Amino acid sequence: MNRPSRVNKRVKLMIAIIVFFISAFGMGCFFLSKMKLCVEYVPERAVVSTAIGLGLWCYILFVMGHFGLFYKGALLSGAVATAPLGVFYGIKAIKEYRQKKHNFNFSRFDIFLFALIGCILILTLTSCFCPVYGGIKNDEIATHLSVPNDWLIHHKICILPYPVSYLAGHVELLFLWIMAFSPAYGPKLFSWICYLLCAILVVIFANKAELDNSATVIKNKMSGRAAILAGVFVAINPLIFREAFLAFVDLPAALFNFLAFWSIFKYYNTKNIKHLLLCAFFMGVGCGAKPSNYFYIPALVVLLSIVIFKLQSFGPGLKKLCMTIILLLIFASPWPVRNMILSNSPTFPPPLALYTINHDKPFVFSGKPFTRNNAQDIYNYYHSRICKHGTGIKNFFLLPWNFTMYPESFSIGDSVGSIMLSFLPFVFFMKKRPVWLKAALIYCCVAVACIYFGIIPEARYFIPAYLVACPVAAWVIENLLRRKNIAPAIKAAIILNIIFSCVIAARICLPEARAAIDKNYRESFCAANTxxxxxxxxxxxxxxxxxxxxxxxxxxxxxxxxxxxxxxxxxxxxxxxxxxxxxxxxxxxxxxxxxxxxxxxxxxxxxxxxxxxxxxxxxxxxxxx
Structure with a gap:
């Protein structure tokens, strides 16, 4: 393939991505305006609106797929029809943002952090343009790209000859839209944008939480450093940035999951019941994006119960809680219901308990019987990936240590750094912890326990909990930095962790970044791995x-x-x-x-x-x- 044609494909991809996200942003803004939900901070509104629009696109594509409408014309017309809304609300938001004064006082330390983070962002972005490679051991090929590609070929959501296709969900539908215009790089670039949105959203959450609690938690008003640090911790984690340039579903799913938590926080501050609807919507989309997110529902329900019953008496509070749970289950139901209709199992592989209920009769996937032994083989494979760590109560309490010191036991392969292990424990020794921080700790503890005991401690499953923990770690560090005797050591620890992450990013990304730029190397790289x-x-x-x-x-x-x-x-x-x-x-x-x-x-x-x-x-x- 000659260089001009590759450049033209990348230009078409960028145009398609821009139109799609403008469409999503416009749909989300329209939804917020009709719901009369006010999100005053413009960047926060932009991220939330875009996520709402992406969630709406998931359900639109789900319906289109079952009516056999996966044609380029139909997909593009939907985006083009709603893009003017995005342009209108975008111009309005830019004008609003410019009217307000913004004071950015960054220290040399902050600028140095930005420079290091910029290296990781550039490396991961460049790596997005490396061709997809590998066989079906690569989840991109096994499910995330092959399934939407086949649906595009058939112009509909249909039964495919491989059972693993039953794992596909909302994010694969978003990949499908982009793949209609750029099959090679589009989904990877979509993941990178979600990586960026996750970091931005965590920064915004930390900033808002900091301002809401600055009077009671901190004697002197803080700068935005805590918020910056929270976003930095998201960006530098190898577990997260290694997925930023892959067509994986973890980061888009984590974005929706975090927004469900954000919605509870907004409900606590505004007492507006419509934020509970938003919470149910985001969690429902997140569950449809990645099945492991269903195990975050108990954590969400626990947190919802605490918040609702703190604000209201038992009777009205119980009604709101039940309403939210019912809406969440409705939003999360499309893919499990489809799987139940086709195979009598809500997911693949079927839980072993279902075989017991079904008297060990095989389920049918892709027209073929799938026995209990077949399911047991898959679950044994899943457990083999974490066998070095093991399970049980003892290892559960050792999880933070093992997660940091023995990452290969959780299918990570690289260290996640020592930031969390070094600083999070201090939170339990600090007085006057703000409400949002307590909520974050409760959510993380319940969610991690559900993941650990409910399925397996696969590293990627903890990404949503990690996003919630980042503002907590940033809050702890910001308070510790006020102690002048230890501030230099803490800054040094942060810088060393970021430099370490940059080294890991270089090791992971450089081969793929080089393949994206160098044609000769690209050929040899793909030939060796595909x-x-x-x-x-x-x-x-x-x-x-x-x-x-x-x-x-x-x-x-x-x-x-x-x-x-x-x-x-x-x-x-x-x-x-x-x-x-x-x-x-x-x-x-x-x-x-x-x-x-x-x-x-x-x-x-x-x-x-x-x-x-x-x-x-x-x-x-x-x-x-």
Missing amino acids: PYYETFNYLNAKKPEKLFVMYGNQVLYYLETPYITGKNVLDTIKSMHGACLLDIDYSQNGARDFKKMTGAYCVKNPPDFLKLVFSGPDARVYAVR
Whole structure:
């Protein structure tokens, strides 16, 4: 592919992303205005409105998909129709923001922090333009990209031949919209924007919480440093920024989850019941985005109960609590209901308790029976990823230590730094803790316990709790910095952690950033990491009119030409002169590793009517004579 065409694709991608987010922002602002919900701080309103719009787009796309409307024209018309709303509210917000005075007094320490964070942001943003690579062991290929890609091909949400497709949800639908205009880089750039929105939202929350409690917590009015630090802690965490340039669902899901917590905070301050509706909406969207977010519902309910019953008597408070929970379940229901209709299980793999209730009868996914043993194998694999840490009460209390010192036990691979472990414990020794901080601690403790004991302590599952903990750590550090005898040591610890994160970011991102910039390196990088790379390139260039594949597989995401699968393929194509057949070594579909090749081809002895026209290291292409 020549350079001008790559530049044109990136320009089209940026235009599509901008139109989509302007559309989401406009829909969110319109929703807030109709609900008469006032979010006075302009940046806060921008983030919240955009998230509301993205949530609305999730449900719109869900309906469109079931009516077979996944066509570029239909997808684009919806965004273009609502984009003028975004332009209108955007101009209005900019004028409002300019009318207010803003005093930004940044110290040299703050500027140094910004410079280091800027390095991480630039590295991760550049890495977004590295082509997707890997096999089905990469979750991007296994689910997050292959599923929306197949739905786009079929123009609807349909049953796909691989059961893992039942894990797809709201974020895959947002990926789908972007993939209609830029399949290569769009979803990764979407994740990066959500990474940025998470950091900005945490900064805003910390800033507002700081102002609301400045009179009772701190003797002298603080600067915005606590808020800046909270956002810094989000940006520098390797667990978070390593997902910023991947088409993963964790950061978009965490954004919605944090906004549900934010809504409770707004309800406590405003007493406006409509914020409870917003809380239910955000949590419902978050659950539809990632199934592990369902385990945050108990934490949300506990916090809601405390806040509501503190503000009201038992009777009216119970009605509001029940109303919020019912709305949350309604907003969270589309994907579990669809899965129940198709397979009798709300999720994949089915919980083992469902097999007991179902008398060990197999569930049906993608037209195939899925037995208890099949589900047990998957759960055993999940547990194998955290076997070094183990479970139980003892390890639960050791979780912060192990999470910091032994990150490989939680499928992280890199240290998350020592900021949380070093400073969070001080919060329990400080007096006059503000209300929002107590709420954050309660939410985090309950959520972490539910994740730990309800499923497994997979590192990514804790990202929403980590976002809530960042303002708490920033508040602790800001108060400790007022003690002049230890302030230099604390600043040094912060700087060392950020430098350490920059080193990790360089190690993680540089290969992909280089692949995004250097064409020659990109070819060798993708060839080394992508199964069937040479064969896919051959087929994408040749674009045969009729291409057949013996069995469907998510790794066929890389094919840019339509293909056909089905039973008795060889009998079907026998009389189709010129038709092509792709035969792959299925031992390589997980990840390219020539040392583990077993020659697992479907066509062991090609019949006479097939002619070999291309042979790659791990795939072959035949043509009918």
